[in-house]
Amino acid sequence: MKKKGLVLGSACLLLIVIFAAVMAAGCGGVTGNVTASGSTTVQPIAQAAAEQFMKQNSGANVTVQGGGSSVGVTQVTEGSVNIGNSSRELKPEEEGKGLVDHQIAYDVIVMIVNPSVTVKNLTSAQAKDIFIGKVTNWSQVGGANAPIVVGIRDSASGTREMFDQKILGLTATNPVKPVAGAQESNSNGIMVQKVGSTSNMIGYTSYGYIKSSVKPVQLDGVTGNLANALNNTYPLGRYLHMFTKGKATGATESYINFVLSDDFQTNTVSKEYIPISKAQAAIKK
Amino acid sequence: MVDREWIIKKVLAVLSMLVVVGILLIVVFVTKAALPVITKVGLFNLFSSNWYPPTGHYGIMIFIVGTLLTTVGGLLIGAPLALGTALFLTEMAPRRAATIVTRGVEVLAGIPSIVLGWLGLIILLPWIKALTRTGGTGIFAASIILGIMVMPTITTIAKDALETVPADYRLGSIGLGATRWQTTWRVTLPAAKSGIIVAVILGMGRAIGETMAVALVIGPATSYAKGLFSPTHTLTTKMLMEMGESSGIQRSALFFMALVLLLIAIALIALIRVASRKKAYAR
Amino acid sequence: MNRDLQTTETAFGIEAGSPAVRRSAGRAKRTDRTATVVVWSMAMFGLALLGFIVIAICWKGLLYALNPHFVFGAPRTSAAGGGIWPMVWSSFYLAILTLVIVLPVGVGAAIYMSEYAREGFMTRSVRFGADVLTTVPSIVFGIFGLLLFVTYMGLGYSLLAGALLLALLNLPTIMRTSEEALKAVPNSYREASMGLGASRWHTIKKVVLPSAIPGITTGAILAIGRVVGESAAIVYTVGTFVLKAPLLPTQPAAPMAGNIWYLVSEGGLMIPDAIKIASAEAAFLLLLVLAFNLLARLIAWLYKRKTRTAARFV
Numbered sequence: 001m002k003k004k005g006l007v008l009g010s011a012c013l014l015l016i017v018i019f020a021a022v023m024a025a026g027c028g029g030v031t032g033n034v035t036a037s038g039s040t041t042v043q044p045i046a047q048a049a050a051e052q053f054m055k056q057n058s059g060a061n062v063t064v065q066g067g068g069s070s071v072g073v074t075q076v077t078e079g080s081v082n083i084g085n086s087s088r089e090l091k092p093e094e095e096g097k098g099l100v101d102h103q104i105a106y107d108v109i110v111m112i113v114n115p116s117v118t119v120k121n122l123t124s125a126q127a128k129d130i131f132i133g134k135v136t137n138w139s140q141v142g143g144a145n146a147p148i149v150v151g152i153r154d155s156a157s158g159t160r161e162m163f164d165q166k167i168l169g170l171t172a173t174n175p176v177k178p179v180a181g182a183q184e185s186n187s188n189g190i191m192v193q194k195v196g197s198t199s200n201m202i203g204y205t206s207y208g209y210i211k212s213s214v215k216p217v218q219l220d221g222v223t224g225n226l227a228n229a230l231n232n233t234y235p236l237g238r239y240l241h242m243f244t245k246g247k248a249t250g251a252t253e254s255y256i257n258f259v260l261s262d263d264f265q266t267n268t269v270s271k272e273y274i275p276i277s278k279a280q281a282a283i284k285k
Numbered sequence: 286m287v288d289r290e291w292i293i294k295k296v297l298a299v300l301s302m303l304v305v306v307g308i309l310l311i312v313v314f315v316t317k318a319a320l321p322v323i324t325k326v327g328l329f330n331l332f333s334s335n336w337y338p339p340t341g342h343y344g345i346m347i348f349i350v351g352t353l354l355t356t357v358g359g360l361l362i363g364a365p366l367a368l369g370t371a372l373f374l375t376e377m378a379p380r381r382a383a384t385i386v387t388r389g390v391e392v393l394a395g396i397p398s399i400v401l402g403w404l405g406l407i408i409l410l411p412w413i414k415a416l417t418r419t420g421g422t423g424i425f426a427a428s429i430i431l432g433i434m435v436m437p438t439i440t441t442i443a444k445d446a447l448e449t450v451p452a453d454y455r456l457g458s459i460g461l462g463a464t465r466w467q468t469t470w471r472v473t474l475p476a477a478k479s480g481i482i483v484a485v486i487l488g489m490g491r492a493i494g495e496t497m498a499v500a501l502v503i504g505p506a507t508s509y510a511k512g513l514f515s516p517t518h519t520l521t522t523k524m525l526m527e528m529g530e531s532s533g534i535q536r537s538a539l540f541f542m543a544l545v546l547l548l549i550a551i552a553l554i555a556l557i558r559v560a561s562r563k564k565a566y567a568r
Numbered sequence: 569m570n571r572d573l574q575t576t577e578t579a580f581g582i583e584a585g586s587p588a589v590r591r592s593a594g595r596a597k598r599t600d601r602t603a604t605v606v607v608w609s610m611a612m613f614g615l616a617l618l619g620f621i622v623i624a625i626c627w628k629g630l631l632y633a634l635n636p637h638f639v640f641g642a643p644r645t646s647a648a649g650g651g652i653w654p655m656v657w658s659s660f661y662l663a664i665l666t667l668v669i670v671l672p673v674g675v676g677a678a679i680y681m682s683e684y685a686r687e688g689f690m691t692r693s694v695r696f697g698a699d700v701l702t703t704v705p706s707i708v709f710g711i712f713g714l715l716l717f718v719t720y721m722g723l724g725y726s727l728l729a730g731a732l733l734l735a736l737l738n739l740p741t742i743m744r745t746s747e748e749a750l751k752a753v754p755n756s757y758r759e760a761s762m763g764l765g766a767s768r769w770h771t772i773k774k775v776v777l778p779s780a781i782p783g784i785t786t787g788a789i790l791a792i793g794r795v796v797g798e799s800a801a802i803v804y805t806v807g808t809f810v811l812k813a814p815l816l817p818t819q820p821a822a823p824m825a826g827n828i829w830y831l832v833s834e835g836g837l838m839i840p841d842a843i844k845i846a847s848a849e850a851a852f853l854l855l856l857v858l859a860f861n862l863l864a865r866l867i868a869w870l871y872k873r874k875t876r877t878a879a880r881f882v
Contacts, residue, residue, distance in 0.1 A: 035820065037725060040529065040830075043809070044838040047645040051811055063820045065725045065807040066830065068529025070536070071714075080724035091532060149420055155338050155507065156531035164339075175340040180508035183422065183516045186526040187833035189842070197411065198420050208838075268646060272838070293769045294684050301677035302690070304743065305697035307736045311704065311712045318715060369610025377604060378611070388865070389615045392622075395790075395861050397797030398706075399825050400625060400850045403832070407847075408624055433617065440614075464600035487703075494705030496800040497829070521707050525800060528711055543708045550703040554696060 031059030032251030038065075038072015038085030040187055041159070041206065042240050045105065046085055048268055049259045056258075060251055069158060073099070076243050082252040084243040088158030102242045104259050105269050106279030108207040109159060109236040110224030112192070112214040116199040119143040121218040127167050130202060133179025138200060150182040151195055151203030157186065162238050163204055204236075208272025226274045230282045237283070240273070312547055319544045322537035331541060336507050343538035345545070347509055351424075351519040352493055354510065355503070358428025359435055359492040364485055366432065367439035371484075374440075375447040376469050394437035402498035405430045410502060419514040426502040427519075434495055435488035442487060446480020447473060482560050490553045494546065496521040520546055622854065629844075629851030638848060643811060646838040652849055657813040658727070658821035659856075662806065663795040665731035665817055666738065667788055673735070674742030675784060681743070682750040683772055698740035706800040709737055713805040725820040730806035737801060738791045745790070749783025750776060782871035789864040793857045799825035809835070824853045 036046055043066050050062035067075075069086040076084030077097050087107070090099065111127065113119065119142055122130070129135040130148055139145040153160035164170040168178065183201075185191035188209040195203040196213030207225065210216055216224055219234065228234035248256050258264055265275035274283075322331065326343055333344030370390065374383050405426060414421035450473050458468040474481070504516020505526065518526075520542045528539055585593070632638055641651020677694070685691050710733075717729035753776050761771040807820035808830035814821045822830075831839070831846040839845065 035724065040834040043830075043834055044645065047809060047811070048838050051645045054811065061812060063807070063810050063812075063814075065809070065820050066529065066834070067714075067725070067804060068531070070530055070532035071804075074532075074719070075724065078719070078722070080718070080722060088530075093533065154526045154530070155336070156527040156529070156535060158530065170339060175337065177337055181506050181511065181515055182508075183420065183504045183506050184518075184526065186529070189833045189835065193406075193832070198414070201420075290767055290769055294680070297676045297680035297684060298690075300673050301680045301685070301694050301743075303673055303677065304701060304739055305693055307739065308697045308700050308704075310716065311708070314712055314715045314720075315708065366610055366614055369607050370614050373607045373611035377607060382611075386611050386615060389618050391865075392858060392861060393614070393618050395793050395797070395857050396621065397799065397825055397853060397857060399799040399828050400797070400854050401621070403828065403846070403850050404621060404624055406832075407628065433621075436614065464596050466600035466603035467596055469603070490703040494703060494708075496705055496707040501832075521705050524707050524711065528707075528714075528804065540711070543711060546705050546708055550705075551700050553703055554699045557699070558696070 029057035029059070030251050030254040031057070032061075034060065034062040034083065034251050034255045035081040036062070036064045036072075036083035036085055036242070037067050037075050037081045038083075039069040039087040039158075039240070040066040041087040041107070042085035042104075042242070045240070045269065045272065046083075046242070046259070049255070049264055052264065052268070053255055053258045057254070060255070062251075062255055068156070070156075073243060076245055079245060082244065082248075083256070086158075086241045086243060087238065088161070089239075089241075090243075098246055099243045100245075100247055102244065102248075102256055102260070103239045103276050103280065104242050104256075105240045105265075105273035105276055106229065106283060107238055107240050107273050108224060108226060108229045108234065109163060109204055109238070110207050110210060111202060111204045111217040111219065112195050112210060113203075113217055114195055114197075114199055114201045115213070115215055116146075117143055117202070117215065119217065120215075121221055123220055124167065127219065128169065131168055131178050131182070132176055136179075146200045149198055149201040150179050151191055151198075151201055152178045152182045152184055153191065153204075154184045154186045158238065159188075159204070159206070163236065166236055206272070226270070229274060230278060232283060237274075239276075239279070312544075315540055315543045315547060318540035319537055322534050322541050325534055325537075331538070334509075338535045338538075341534075343535070343541075345520070345523075345538070345542055347507060348518050348520045348523045348542060349545070350509060351503070351517040352521070354424050354517075355427045355431055355499060355519055356489055356492040358424055359431025360485065360489060362428055362432030363435040363488060363492075364439055367436045367484070367488070368443055368481070370436070370440045371443035371447055372469060374444050376465065376473070390437045390440050393433070394441075398434065398495060398498040401430060401433065402501035405498065405502040413514065417514050420504075420516060421514065422502055422504040422516045423512070423514045424503070424510050424517065425513040427499045430498045430502055431492045431495060434498060435491045438491050439484045439488040442484035443477070443481050446477040446484060449480065450476045479560055483557050486553055486557050486560065490550060493549060493553075494521065496525050500525050622858075625847075625851050625854050629847035629849070630855075632844060632848035633852040633855070638845075639852065643809070644839065645811070648839070648841040650839065650841075650845060652824065652827065652845065652852070654810045654813040655822050655824045655827045655849065656852075658806070658810065659796045659823040659825070659853075661814065661817075662727055662730055662734070662802070662821060662823050663792045665727055666734040666795050667791065669731055670735035670738050670742050670791065671784075671788060674739050675746045677739075678743050678746035678750055679772060679777070682747045683768065683776065698743055701736070701740045706737070706798065709733060710801040710804040713801060718805055723818065725805065725807045726818050727806060727814060727821045728817040730802050730821070730823075731817065733801055733805050734795050734798060737798070738794060741794070742787055742791055745787025746780070746784045749780035749787070752783060753779045782867055782874075786864045786868045786871075789860055789867065793860040793864075796823070796860070797825055797853065797857055798823075799829055802826050803829055824849055828853070 043064055046064040050064055054060055069088050072084035072086055073094050075081045126141050136148055138148055168176045170176050185194055188205045191203045191205050192209050192214055195201045222228050222234045224234050229237050269275050331343055332346055334346040335342040335344040409426055410421040413426055454472050454476055455468055458472045500522040503522055505518040505522050506516035507518055510517035524539050524542055638651050640653045644650035713733035717723050717732050723729040757775050758771055761775045802823055803826045807822050808826045810822045828846050828849050831842045835842040
């Protein structure tokens with residue numbers, strides 16, 4: 001009698017333990033909250049990763065907000081969020097605070113024009129002259145006789161900083177400015193919207209944002225696309241980062257691993273950006 | 286019973302002081318964040334026309350001028366419309382028309398600024414582009430949007446001002462044989478002058494502070510507007526555009542712009558206090 | 569005496585007076601007619617403008633906005649056909665949270681200002697502070713919220729940070745509408761109550777406040793409209809996009825007004841129909857705000873009817 005009770009009792013206990021273990025594992029995987037904030041450039045791709053990650057791990061809740069790269073870096077340094085998204089490298093004053101860098105993709109920047117513009121290619125010199133205002137009419141670079149409307153990013157943008165450095169030749173000793181009256185957009189989306197709806201306008205944007213409403217322009221005869229950035233014939237691009245305070249753990253680690261996973265990189269990232277593994281292997285900074 | 290009354294009275298007094306605490310907090314925090322740029326580059330640099338962070342120039346004059354021009358433009362469009370509507374409501378509207386117009390003004394006041402800016406982006410800008418063959422963005426577009434936004438504010442307060450003119454004034458004038466318009470123009474309006482000035486000043490405050498709607502139609506561009514249809518920036522739009530990605534001294538410069546706006550707000554309200562001893566609350 | 573003011577019509581409707589007087593009178597009448605036409609057309613132009621705005625927004629987005637899949641569906645980050653339910657939820661959650669904070673403070677302050685306080689330095693500074701608060705640009709509020717609530721107080725992007733900020737933003741409005749509602753309560757009520765021996769607070773709690781509730785409610789509903797429409801202040805304190813509706817006030821959220829801004833700016837990368845969603849969201853937001861405005865008016869009207877009946881017995 002006692003033995004039977006013991007067997008029954010331990011069988012029940014075992015069942016309970018197994019039941020609890022299954023429950024604890026969740027309806028599939030990781031649980032926990034992950035908060036991210038920062039660059040609005042990284043936000044869409046991070047959101048897409050969040051959606052897919054949460055589908056696979058229904059116990060997890062990932063929220064991604066914007067605010068800008070600086071906000072993201074500040075918040076992750078203070079611990080208000082788990083991940084700080086950034087579209088630029090750390091500034092000197094942000095270093096040394098224990099932030100770990102996870103590069104998640106390589107972003108290619110392409111010049112775009114309104115469909116009314118017939119010019120398909122610009123040399124570096126021509127591009128520079130247009131953006132600093134030396135060349136003001138499309139006819140000077142092989143197009144129709146029309147004044148050029150210039151579009152740039154706002155002065156806090158990492159995209160603008162890179163473009164100014166690489167195309168305009170901005171350095172510490174050469175403070176060259178874009179032409180006065182250049183229209184500013186503070187996001188890729190608005191830039192594309194403006195260039196697409198304003199005749200004779202030129203601007204620059206991330207490769208992934210190019211829609212049928214705008215035409216890309218070659219730089220020095222090289223098309224701005226992912227392949228050419230990979231083989232180093234196209235120079236405009238930068239890494240996108242997710243910073244964590246110290247090494248990522250728990251749900252945060254799982255989420256970042258998901259972002260870096262082959263599955264996500266090949267199926268989602270590669271549509272708009274260069275997957276990080278390929279970029280790190282091929283692109284010389 | 287006296288003790289409880291006393292406690293309640295003090296608690297409620299504290300609650301009412303929270304408004305003052307709030308505004309002081311804002312001034313303190315914004316000033317603190319603006320100090321780095323003031324001490325590092327100086328006021329002379331800050332009020333210059335050169336905004337170029339890579340070389341350490343943070344001149345905000347372009348944005349001040351932009352705010353000024355859009356405010357004036359918005360008032361030029363919105364104030365006459367508002368005054369006309371106010372006159373309509375107080376002097377010559379039959380009751381049903383008055384109700385409809387009053388409700389309409391309230392609805393207009395409630396339209397979220399992002400919705401209006403969005404509309405400006407997708408309807409007003411293409412229209413201007415087609416008509417003037419320019420980029421479309423700039424002071425003109427912003428003035429129209431701002432005019433629409435300040436109109437309800439000015440209408441409501443001007444209406445109140447006109448309504449407080451004693452009926453005797455009007456009756457006396459009519460009794461002397463004046464037409465309705467003569468009465469309005471020579472009697473009622475001058476009597477309500479201080480109230481109407483308050484209305485316009487408050488509309489000015491609204492125009493100066495508007496952000497979202499203007500940001501979507503003014504360009505923007507960090508340069509002086511060459512005309513009505515060339516892009517520029519205002520203090521609020523520059524702050525909105527760059528707050529996200531900026532850091533360090535550049536961010537401090539943005540807070541300096543916020544400080545300037547705060548001081549303008551305080552100055553405007555002080556001006557209203559001087560211009561009218563009667564009105565207690567702003568709308 | 570100005571000649572224009574001399575009458576030209578006698579009781580018999582005959583034009584009298586010298587030719588000069590008749591001319592100036594005729595001019596005055598013409599001016600009157602012209603002025604009337606001008607003023608009428610200004611008012612009608614304002615109405616037409618309003619109608620144009622509402623119709624334009626609806627035309628651009630209404631069709632999609634009224635689709636239940638849109639309103640109650642979850643957003644998609646990289647495909648078309650997403651919904652805005654977490655955004656709608658965020659807007660209402662934020663509005664209610666803001667009211668919970670601002671109503672006690674605002675009504676309390678209004679009670680003090682209208683029932684207890686004597687005009688003096690303190691009341692003048694309170695009114696001055698309230699007026700300045702309404703003139704502060706919303707972007708300044710936004711970055712202040714970022715500084716104080718998000719960073720300094722460590723709340724991060726959250727509904728709570730946004731609610732605290734919007735409570736401050738709406739405090740002057742609630743104070744004003746509540747004070748007006750309280751002042752509209754007839755003094756006879758107060759005198760009767762205190763004549764019966766009730767203390768001041770007891771009077772306020774049991775007599776004055778209940779009569780002012782409808783007016784206060786109207787102000788509160790109008791404040792909801794303002795909260796739901798506010799965008800610059802919440803972009804830096806609450807958030808711009810979420811996939812799941814937030815449950816705790818400490819979580820980030822995405823009120824509709826901020827979401828529209830996100831969709832126009834960066835959302836277009838992976839969301840192919842971002843513009844369509846933004847248009848529909850704008851239309852939905854507008855209709856919501858209009859509905860709240862109507863609701864506030866309805867309550868005010870019901871209250872008027874009630875007092876008209878009640879007043880017969882006072």
